Amino acid sequence: xxxxxxxxxxxxxxxxxxxxxxxxxxxxxxxxxxxxxxxxxxxxxxxxxxxxxxxxxxxxxxxxxxxxxxxxxxxxxxxxxxxxxxxxxxxxxxxxxxxxxxxxxxxxxxxxxxxxxxxxxxxxxxxxxxxxxxxxxxxxxxxxxxxxxxxxxxxxxxxxxxxxxxxxxxxxxxxxxxxxxxxxxxxxxxxxxxxxxxxxxxxxxxxxxxxxxxxxxxxxxxxxxxxxxxxxxxxxxxxxxxxxxxxxxxxxxxxxxxxxxxxxxxxxxxxxxxxxxxxxxxxxxxxxxxxxxxxxxxxxxxxxxxxxxxxxxxxxxxxxxxxxxxxxxxxxxxxxxxxxxxxxxxxxxxxxxxxxxxxxxxxxxxxxxxxxxxxxxxxxxxxxxxxxxxxxxxxxxxxxxxxxxxxxxxxxxxxxxxxxxxxxxxxxxxxxxxxxxxxxxxxxxxxxxxxxxxxxxxxxxxxxxxx
Amino acid sequence: xxxxxxxxxxxxxxxxxxxxxxxxxxxxxxxxxxxxxxxxxxxxxxxxxxxxxxxxxxxxxxxxxxxxxxxxxxxxxxxxxxxxxxxxxxxxxxxxxxxxxxxxxxxxxxxxxxxxxxxxxxxxxxxxxxxxxxxxxxxxxxxxxxxxxxxxxxxxxxxxxxxxxxxxxxxxxxxxxxxxxxxxxxxxxxxxxxxxxxxx
Ligand code: SF4
Numbered sequence: 001x002x003x004x005x006x007x008x009x010x011x012x013x014x015x016x017x018x019x020x021x022x023x024x025x026x027x028x029x030x031x032x033x034x035x036x037x038x039x040x041x042x043x044x045x046x047x048x049x050x051x052x053x054x055x056x057x058x059x060x061x062x063x064x065x066x067x068x069x070x071x072x073x074x075x076x077x078x079x080x081x082x083x084x085x086x087x088x089x090x091x092x093x094x095x096x097x098x099x100x101x102x103x104x105x106x107x108x109x110x111x112x113x114x115x116x117x118x119x120x121x122x123x124x125x126x127x128x129x130x131x132x133x134x135x136x137x138x139x140x141x142x143x144x145x146x147x148x149x150x151x152x153x154x155x156x157x158x159x160x161x162x163x164x165x166x167x168x169x170x171x172x173x174x175x176x177x178x179x180x181x182x183x184x185x186x187x188x189x190x191x192x193x194x195x196x197x198x199x200x201x202x203x204x205x206x207x208x209x210x211x212x213x214x215x216x217x218x219x220x221x222x223x224x225x226x227x228x229x230x231x232x233x234x235x236x237x238x239x240x241x242x243x244x245x246x247x248x249x250x251x252x253x254x255x256x257x258x259x260x261x262x263x264x265x266x267x268x269x270x271x272x273x274x275x276x277x278x279x280x281x282x283x284x285x286x287x288x289x290x291x292x293x294x295x296x297x298x299x300x301x302x303x304x305x306x307x308x309x310x311x312x313x314x315x316x317x318x319x320x321x322x323x324x325x326x327x328x329x330x331x332x333x334x335x336x337x338x339x340x341x342x343x344x345x346x347x348x349x350x351x352x353x354x355x356x357x358x359x360x361x362x363x364x365x366x367x368x369x370x371x372x373x374x375x376x377x378x379x380x381x382x383x384x385x386x387x388x389x390x391x392x393x394x395x396x397x398x399x400x401x402x403x404x405x406x407x408x409x410x411x412x413x414x415x416x417x418x419x420x421x422x423x424x425x426x427x428x429x430x431x432x433x434x435x436x437x438x439x440x441x442x443x444x445x446x447x448x449x450x451x452x453x454x455x456x457x458x459x460x461x462x463x464x465x466x467x
Numbered sequence: 468x469x470x471x472x473x474x475x476x477x478x479x480x481x482x483x484x485x486x487x488x489x490x491x492x493x494x495x496x497x498x499x500x501x502x503x504x505x506x507x508x509x510x511x512x513x514x515x516x517x518x519x520x521x522x523x524x525x526x527x528x529x530x531x532x533x534x535x536x537x538x539x540x541x542x543x544x545x546x547x548x549x550x551x552x553x554x555x556x557x558x559x560x561x562x563x564x565x566x567x568x569x570x571x572x573x574x575x576x577x578x579x580x581x582x583x584x585x586x587x588x589x590x591x592x593x594x595x596x597x598x599x600x601x602x603x604x605x606x607x608x609x610x611x612x613x614x615x616x617x618x619x620x621x622x623x624x625x626x627x628x629x630x631x632x633x634x635x636x637x638x639x640x641x642x643x644x645x646x647x648x649x650x651x652x653x654x655x656x657x658x659x660x661x662x663x664x665x666x667x
Contacts, residue, residue, distance in 0.1 A: 013656070013657065014653065014657070015653070016646055016649050016650050016652075016653045017646050017649055019627075019636075019639065019642060020630070020634070020636065020642075021626075021627040021628070021630045021631045021634075021636065022626055022627045022630065023627040023631075023639075025642075025643055025646060027650060027653045027654060027657070029657065029659060029660070036497050036546070037545070037546065037547065039500040039501075040500070040501060040502055040547075043500075043501065048640070050640075050644065053644075053647070053650070054654070057660075064497075065498060077498070079498040079499070080498060082500060083498060083499075083500060086500045120659055122659065123659060128545060128547075129544075129545055130543065130544055130545040130569055143569075144545035144569050145545060145569065145572070146545055146546070146547035146550075146569060146570075146572060146573030146576060147547035147548075147551075147573075148547060148573065148576035148577060148638075148640075149572065149573070149576055151640060152576075152639060152640050152643055155640055155643070155644050156640070156643035156644045156646070156647070156650060157650055157654070158643050158646070158650055159643075160639035160642070160643060161572075162625060162627050194485060194539065194542065195538070195539045195542075195565065195567075198539075198565065198567070198568060199568070225569075228539075228542070228567070228568075230568050230569065249662075250662075251659070251662040255662050258658065259658070259659070259662065262658050293485075294485050294487075294542075314484075314538075317483075317484065318484050318485060321483070411489075411494045411544075412494055412495075413494045413495065413497060413498060430487075430489070430543060430544075432487045432489045432490065432543055433489070433490055433512070434489060434490065434493055434512045435489050435494075437494070437495070439493070439512035439515060439516065440516075
């Protein structure tokens with residue numbers, strides 16, 4: 001078992017009780033909710049005559065169903081409107097702070113909590129959404145839960161959980177030009193597999209992560225779950241504190257100094273014990289693209305779609321399924337694959353730095369004919385900041401559409417969807433069959449800069465050629 | 468709350484690794500404020516594409532209560548809509564090579580035991596069920612076995628969840644709520660709990 005890691009320390013500090021089953025009853029410091037996975041939880045609470053125990057430790061926003069073209073109420077889709085009203089009602093009845101559309105603080109739940117300074121080192125964070133792992137970038141233990149567990153957190157601010165093992169994933173060195181945080185995590189998942197992290201928390205350590213900005217660290221932790229790890233984290237440091245300082249919910253004045261001392265004390269000890277350690281060299285990581293139907297089916301942009309012979313017995317059957325679903329041939333170069341739709345956004349890559357990197361590629365160029373390309377900022381704050389920097393104008397001049405914030409075509413619960421077997425270049429996190437709104441739609445995951453490059457050339461392109 | 472020790476019933480084999488929750492219940496069906504209608508929509512896109520040949524549509528598997536699946540079942544999105552849809556279709560226990568963690572946790576909270584077995588055992592089960600869809604499959608959490616006629620094989624489940632099923636405490640909500648005093652105590656010892664009140 002691990003010892004002396006941040007995970008161990010935070011786990012112990014939040015342990016309320018050991019349940020008869022042997023599981024830990026863990027206090028949840030911050031609970032984030034959204035419109036999709038909370039309405040049934042509030043119904044369960046009502047059915048049992050329970051109340052929200054710590055209403056001020058739950059924060060709500062709306063992101064999954066919101067349209068990105070016009071957000072005028074009522075929404076055109078009556079089902080989306082109903083979900084919206086349900087959330088508004090539940091927040092009001094239970095005294096829960098709600099970042100609604102137009103509040104200036106609305107956006108994808110994993111984008112807005114860090115923006116507000118709600119996400120802090122040493123916290124436990126839960127949300128009815130698997131990409132809650134994002135918040136681990138701050139040195140928090142953050143994980144996704146289902147609706148019955150949302151109910152449990154509402155009712156008790158705790159969860160029944162079994163402790164995870166801890167794997168340290170060390171990446172050292174400076175990333176080559178044109179290689180981004182997204183490539184790092186796609187490379188890790190490709191190497192360790194989509195089930196490699198089951199039963200583990202991933203600690204991302206090493207100089208590569210130390211050199212990353214908070215937004216880059218969020219991109220990495222966001223996709224820990226795609227590698228099977230329920231949570232991933234980076235030890236808090238100066239970069240973390242600089243990001244947090246003066247944000248809405250960050251401690252202020254003398255509390256700020258005490259906070260830093262406390263946060264520093266939570267970092268994994270130099271002699272911490274891990275259940276497993278894996279080491280990568282940043283120099284070995286190429287711009288990475290997925291070719292298949294799981295986030296683990298990735299290759300370097302200059303590589304070819306693997307042939308069955310190159311794969312292990314375990315991976316072969318899924319590869320066969322992927323060749324036929326994706327309509328790609330084994331041995332075919334991924335570069336040059338024609339694209340239909342380009343999507344820049346999501347909780348993985350919809351932050352201001354992502355839009356800046358994509359805008360660098362788009363600037364002064366034009367989206368290839370026949371390509372639909374659109375940019376969906378991760379939050380109202382991201383949108384505002386991007387507009388203040390003129391990024392929207394760069395995108396629009398290049399032929400990208402500039403939209404309102406939300407999850408959009410990451411999961412296509414709103415009107416943004418692929419049609420038929422269209423293929424997208426997407427900065428999101430899942431390339432599952434049907435994920436982007438069409439049962440035969442296809443998704444290639446890549447960094448936002450690579451998506452912009454694909455939009456310009458109309459095909460999968462090594463972004464380094466356009467830098 | 469009810470204890471869950473042994474479940475028996477006809478079974479449905481579902482072959483394939485990494486079947487994610489987007490496939491179990493596509494996102495468009497999450498536009499709902501209750502779980503009620505999900506049973507009809509389970510595997511909607513896969514069933515559509517297989518035109519009646521998906522196991523959840525095949526007549527021989529109607530009424531099955533045990534699902535036998537392969538590796539990493541239920542990966543991806545945390546949506547409880549996925550196990551809810553499977554359960555509303557009629558499934559009460561799942562045997563698989565492995566499960567994604569959040570999916571497993573959702574199933575525990577809903578009272579659906581998920582046990583794992585060796586790949587060879589899963590394949591054997593799937594073949595036996597396909598050959599004889601009427602056969603009854605038993606998932607026994609006390610003996611930690613799966614049984615089909617004379618075929619008996621070991622299954623695994625973590626000690627914690629297992630004891631929750633056996634003792635009927637799989638719905639943890641009541642136990643958690645009962646600790647209100649300790650919960651407040653733990654919170655009071657966490658420095659950040661008072662900081663955040665300072666927010667505007
Ligand atoms: S952007 Fe995508 S992955 Fe992130 S919360 Fe929204 S739907 Fe989930």
